[in-house]
Amino acid sequence: MNRIIATLSCSLLFVASAFAQDMSAEKILQKVEDMLDISHSRVETEMRVYREQELRTTYRMDLKYQDTVSQLAETLYPPRNKGDKTLHVGDNTWLYLAKINKTLRVSEGNSFSNSDFSNMDLMKTNLSEDYTPALLGVEDYQGEQAYKLELKAKTEDVPYARILYWIRKRDLYPVKRDYYTFSGDLLKSMVFHTKTGVRNGAPDTLVMTSMLEKDKYTEVRYVKIERGQAFPPETFNKDSFAKR
Amino acid sequence: MRHVCTIGLMGLGMLLSSAHSANAQIATEVYLKFAGRWSHLDETSRLNPGNQVLDLGKAATDVEARVTVSDYLNDGKSVRVLFKGYSFYSSDTDAGSNRRNLARVDELFADWKADNWFLSVGKRRINWGTAMAFNPVNVIVPARDPLNPKLETEGQPIAWLSFNRHAVTTDLFFTRNYDKDWNSDLNRWGARVGVMIGDWDLSAYYFDGQAYRPTAETAGGARDGRDFERMVGLSFSGNLSAGVTLYSEIAGFSRSGRNYYGGNRMGKPKDGTYVQAVLGSYIVLGPESFLSFFNGDAGVTLEVYYNGEGYTPSERENYFEALDQALQERNPAVLGDYRFAGMNRFYVLAAYRNTFKERYTTEVTGLFSQDRSFSLQLQAQYNLSDYYAARAKLTHNQGSTRTEFGNAPLSDILEVSFEINF
Structure with missing residues (x-):
């Protein structure tokens, strides 16, 4: 049975790779987003902020992903931020300060808990909604062939003007993103890793490096994923923050 | 007696949490703050000339403690109970040589939710509005301090029923007043309807009921300064562009219980409505x-605040003259009409905050009033770890003797604190 599954998997990968040869940028991006999609999942993540190889801050979060439109993140650790929530619905983001029971609207560009990740980096899983992709070519990335996409912002209402996106040709797993500001400067760079089997082989660790500060980076790790969750609709309503 | 009860409840909460540790659903949070405060007294302040009225100390050490315990009573998580106790102990004493100590229950409630319905009963903090510092529509709990909007304040006895459907939320509130001895005689109620239209949050508010009446203790106004009969309000917030959020609140009040002062130095309430925005x-x-x-x-x-309940320049001048006379006659009741961010009609608040190298935060906040006085606050915080933080805060008030912040009894306050969260 295992051999059959392995053979089928290899065949699927081969077919996917064969099709990828002729895929458009839109199609490649769509396939990657479909593969990374964690809709209807509850995800426990750990975020670690490093500076000069030293761990400075750790955050643990409980993320509820309804779909590409609605996501809710609740801080579990550290204690001073415990219970704070970030809700993302469409183009709107709200922050809930649990200690004073206050809801504030914030911007997608806000840094997520003072890390190298913005709210958008963490909460918004589909870039195709805000960016138009173009295939720049195929490059060697750490000994493997990778598509190089250029994503250009459709409007100026997003934190980044341009994103360069490398996607491994073999299995269409994302490997790297470079984020550029509207003034054309490289702001930060994210590398994808697979360190555990929590996402069934898909990248489960994201490392964001700031270009502005030397030796500073933030690592986000998926600790646990519970798929097939049915969240009540009020979970993603900003007026429900105080109700749990 | 009330202090003993509160401390007992806090202890019970800690005991419950330790006894209940096997249950994964119970959550306990403890916050401790040890602070030292040094102040420069402004003995020319017309609120406290020669420090004869308030008898303020120049230095004090404070200890603050908060304990929060919450638990779900069933696996379905439809019922939750939460207790939050607060204690404050200071070496400082008031004019009667009493220590400025405090122990209270900030929140103690049970709530239930099912599908679109939600019900909460108990003492609870409800924050209405979208603004960061000034919140005209936030009338249920005591007003927040615009210079320190993240300070945790006390809740209010309340019953809250909420229904949510199709992105429209309807909240109904019933609350009662109370004094320091838990005496309560006034019923108040309110409603809020919140809706999303496009990418804008819109809310409408209504609050009504029996108005607070001034007592000897609350001369010149209610305990929390909001002795109105009725409030109708609106708020909105939205993103103008990436990184720019715009928000607004406007509230109309049916009547102010505040005294306004004429040329005869006599205070009397004004008839008619007023607006805050x-x-x-x-x-x-x-x-x-x-x-x-x-x-x-x-x-x-950045916030621009209009306070229709504030004084005009002539009313403010008359107030200070009435205050001078009343204090000479050893009648401090007029002090009750002095309100922070309430002595002028217009205010501007500007705050800049920068968090860098993960552990450092600096913040500068300026509150500028129409009478050209201002309050400036500088803060620096260093997070030693995920549990410990050190903070220094310097507040400086400046203005002439005819102005709001120029008459602040303390012209400079330096606070250095060490905070523990676990």
């Missing part, structure tokens, strides 16, 4: 901004 913006300054020092995450908050 705020327009504000929160702007994210990215790490690449020249205003973001050390490539930190910086942000600016």
Whole structure:
């Protein structure tokens, strides 16, 4: 049975790779987003902020992903931020300060808990909604062939003007993103890793490096994923923050 | 007696949490703050000439403690109970040589939810409105301090019923007043309807009921300064562009119980309605901004506040003259009409915050009033670890003797604190 599954998997990968040869940028991006999609999942993540190889801050979060439109993140650790929530619905983001029971609207560009990740980096899983992709070519990335996409912002209402996106040709797993500001400067760079089997082989660790500060980076790790969750609709309503 | 009860409840909460540790659903949070405060007294302040009225100390040490225990009573998580106790102990004493100590239950409630319905009963903090610092529509709990909007304040006895459907939320509230001895005689109620239209949050508010009446203790106004009969309010917030959030609140009140002073130095309430409104913006300054020092995450908050209940320049001048006379006659009741951010009609608040190198936060907040006086606050915080933080805060009040902040009894306050969260 295992051999059959392995053979089928290899065949699927081969077919996917064969099709990828002729895929458009839109199609490649769509396939990657479909593969990374964690809709209807509850995800426990750990975020670690490093500076000069030293761990400075750790955050643990409980993320509820309804779909590409609605996501809710609740801080579990550290204690001073415990219970704070970030809700993302469409183009709107709200922050809930649990200690004073206050809801504030914030911007997608806000840094997520003072890390190298913005709210958008963490909460918004589909870039195709805000960016138009173009295939720049195929490059060697750490000994493997990778598509190089250029994503250009459709409007100026997003934190980044341009994103360069490398996607491994073999299995269409994302490997790297470079984020550029509207003034054309490289702001930060994210590398994808697979360190555990929590996402069934898909990248489960994201490392964001700031270009502005030397030796500073933030690592986000998926600790646990519970798929097939049915969240009540009020979970993603900003007026429900105080109700749990 | 009330202090003993509160401390007992806090202890019970800690005991419950330790006895209940096997249950994964119970959550306990403890916050401790040890602070030292040094002040420069303004003995020319017309509120406290020669420090004869308030008898303020120049230095004090404080200890603050908060304990929060919450638990779900069933696996379905439809019922939750939460207790939050607060204690404050200070070496400082008031004019009667009593220590400025405090122990209270900030929140103690049970709530239930099912599908679209939600019900909460108990003492609870409800924050209405979208603004960061000034919140005209936030009338249920005591007003927040615009210079320190994240300070946790006391809740209010309340019953809250909420229904949510199709992105429209309807909240109904019933609350009662109470004094320091838990005496309560006034029923108040309110409603809020919140809706999303496009990418804008809109809310309408209504609050009504029996008005607070001034007592000897609350001369010149209610305990929390809001002795109105009825309030109708609106709020909105939305993103103008990436990194720029715009928000506003406007509230109309049926009547003010505050005294206004004429040329005869006599105070009397005004008839008629008044309006309070705020327009504000929160702007994210990215790490690449020249205003973001050390490539930190910086942000600016700007708010313009109109307080229709505030004094006109002549009313303010008359008030201070009436106060001078009353204090000479050893009658401090007129002091009750002095209200922070309430002696003028217009205020501007500007705050700049920068968090850098993960552990450092600096914040500058300026509150400027129409009478050209201002209060400036500088803060610096260093997070030693995920549990410990050190903070220094300097507040400076400046203005002439005819102005609001120029008459602040303390012209400079330095607070250094060490905070523990676990």
